[in-house]
Amino acid sequence: MAKKADPIIKVKSRLEKAEVKLKDLHEKVKDRTSRPTVQVGKNEVVLKKAHHKPNFTSKTILTDSTWSYVEIFLKQEKSKEAEEALFYWEQARNFYEASKSLTTVSSPLTIYYCFLNATKALLKFKKQNFNLKHGVTGKRKDGQFVLQNETLTIKAKGVLSGLCAYIGEPIKNNEPPYTLKDIFYNLSFIHRAFQLTFSSPSYPELFVPIVNPRYVYDKFRKVGWFEAQLESEHSNNRTYGNLVGFGLDKNYDNSHFYVIRRNKTFKWDCKRNQPTADSLLDLNKYHHKIRKQLRTIYGPNNLWYIKRTNLSTHIIDRSNLVLIFATMHRLSEMARYEPQALVKNLDKNHSWLLTEFINKSPLQFIDEISSEITGNDFRATGFRE
Numbered sequence: 001m002a003k004k005a006d007p008i009i010k011v012k013s014r015l016e017k018a019e020v021k022l023k024d025l026h027e028k029v030k031d032r033t034s035r036p037t038v039q040v041g042k043n044e045v046v047l048k049k050a051h052h053k054p055n056f057t058s059k060t061i062l063t064d065s066t067w068s069y070v071e072i073f074l075k076q077e078k079s080k081e082a083e084e085a086l087f088y089w090e091q092a093r094n095f096y097e098a099s100k101s102l103t104t105v106s107s108p109l110t111i112y113y114c115f116l117n118a119t120k121a122l123l124k125f126k127k128q129n130f131n132l133k134h135g136v137t138g139k140r141k142d143g144q145f146v147l148q149n150e151t152l153t154i155k156a157k158g159v160l161s162g163l164c165a166y167i168g169e170p171i172k173n174n175e176p177p178y179t180l181k182d183i184f185y186n187l188s189f190i191h192r193a194f195q196l197t198f199s200s201p202s203y204p205e206l207f208v209p210i211v212n213p214r215y216v217y218d219k220f221r222k223v224g225w226f227e228a229q230l231e232s233e234h235s236n237n238r239t240y241g242n243l244v245g246f247g248l249d250k251n252y253d254n255s256h257f258y259v260i261r262r263n264k265t266f267k268w269d270c271k272r273n274q275p276t277a278d279s280l281l282d283l284n285k286y287h288h289k290i291r292k293q294l295r296t297i298y299g300p301n302n303l304w305y306i307k308r309t310n311l312s313t314h315i316i317d318r319s320n321l322v323l324i325f326a327t328m329h330r331l332s333e334m335a336r337y338e339p340q341a342l343v344k345n346l347d348k349n350h351s352w353l354l355t356e357f358i359n360k361s362p363l364q365f366i367d368e369i370s371s372e373i374t375g376n377d378f379r380a381t382g383f384r385e
Helices: 007-027 067-077 080-099 107-125 159-167 180-185 189-196 235-243 279-291 322-338 337-344 351-374
Strands: 136-140 150-154 207-218 223-228 247-250 259-262 294-297 305-306
Touching: 067 080, 067 107, 067 351, 080 107, 080 337, 080 351, 107 159, 107 322, 107 351, 136 322, 150 159, 150 180, 150 322, 159 322, 180 189, 189 294, 189 351, 223 279, 322 337, 322 351, 337 351
Parallel strands: none
Antiparallel strands: 136 150, 207 223, 207 305, 223 259, 247 259, 294 305
16 A cells, blocks of 8 residues: 655745745846946946046946047146146147157156056146155166066155055055066956967966946935946856956846945935935945955956956055056166166067057056046047947
8 A cells, every 4th residue: 555645845845835936936037137327417427547536427438549638628628736737738748749759668657657647637736745855766686687576665755655545546564566577467458469468377367358338226225336247258156256346146037147246335315316425425435445456457448357366475555647657657767777778688588578568558547547536538530328
C-alpha cells in the first residue's frame, strides 16, 4: 500500500510554487522606465567636469580652443581676482603657442610654464591661497633610463599644493615619491597607450567606461543619486565586482547592459523642479565627492570613466590635473637640465607612451582647467549630439 504524502510537505511545496509564480509576476509588471533626472526649473542637471561649483544646467560649449572663451569670461567678471587671473591666462596661452613650434625634447619646458600659469589663473580667480614655489621636485634613480626610475615628490608649499587644496586632495605628511610609470598608469587619457606599452598582470585595466552618467531622484523619499550605464561588453559580474561603492539598480532590466548606481544619496527636496537651497548645497557636495572617482577624456565625444579603487598597488589617489602638472614639471626639468636623458627615454620601448603624454596633456589639462574656471563643459567640434 502506497504511503500517503505528508500534508505539511504538500503545503510547503504549494507555497514554494506560489512564491515562484509571484516572483515571475512581479518581474513582468515591474516598472522598467528610466528614473527621472534631477532638474532645476526646465533644465536637467547633468554630470560636469568641474570639481567645484559647476554650472549644472548650462549646455556644453563646442569649441576647438577654450583660450578665447575663458579670456572673455574673465573680462566679463570685472573683479580684481579676475583681472589677475586674466594676466596669468594670457601668459599660459603664450607659452602654449610657443610650444607648437618646438620639438618633443624641447616642448615640455614651455608646456609646463603653460600649465603653471593656467593653474595660477584658476587659483587667483577662485581666491585659493598658494605659495609661489612650484611645489614639486623630481629626480632620476641610478640605473637604466626607464619610467620607473624617474620620480617626483609633491611638496607642502607651492602652486601644485594650492591646486591640491582646491580640488580637495591635501598634501599628506611625508608625501611618498611617485614614479612616472605609476603616474602614466593613473592617467585616463593615455591609459590605452599604457596598456599597449606595458602588458602586465600587475597593471590591470584601471578605468571602467560608462555611458549616460546622470543624477536621478526618488520624489517620495526626497533623495537623489548618481546613475550610469556600463557598456554591454563590460556589463558582467567581473567588472561590476570591481566597482566599490556602487550597486546594481534593480529598477532596470539589466539583461543587455548593467545600470549601476552610487549607493550613497543626497537630499533632493524639489517641488515643481524648484529645489530647496539645502538640496542644491547637498548636490554640490555630493558631486564633489563622486567627481574625484570619475575621469573624463577631452575630445569630440563625451567620455567618462570610473576609476577603480579595489587595487592595492600602483594606485595614486590624485586627479588628472595634479598628476599632469607634476609630470610635466619633471619632464621640463629634464628638457632644461638633462635633455640627453629625455632623448634616451624617447629611444626606449615606452617612447610612444611618453610622446602621447607630451602631445595630449596640453589639450586635456587646459580643458579641465577651463571647466574649473568657468563651471562649463567644453567639447571639440565636428560631431552631432
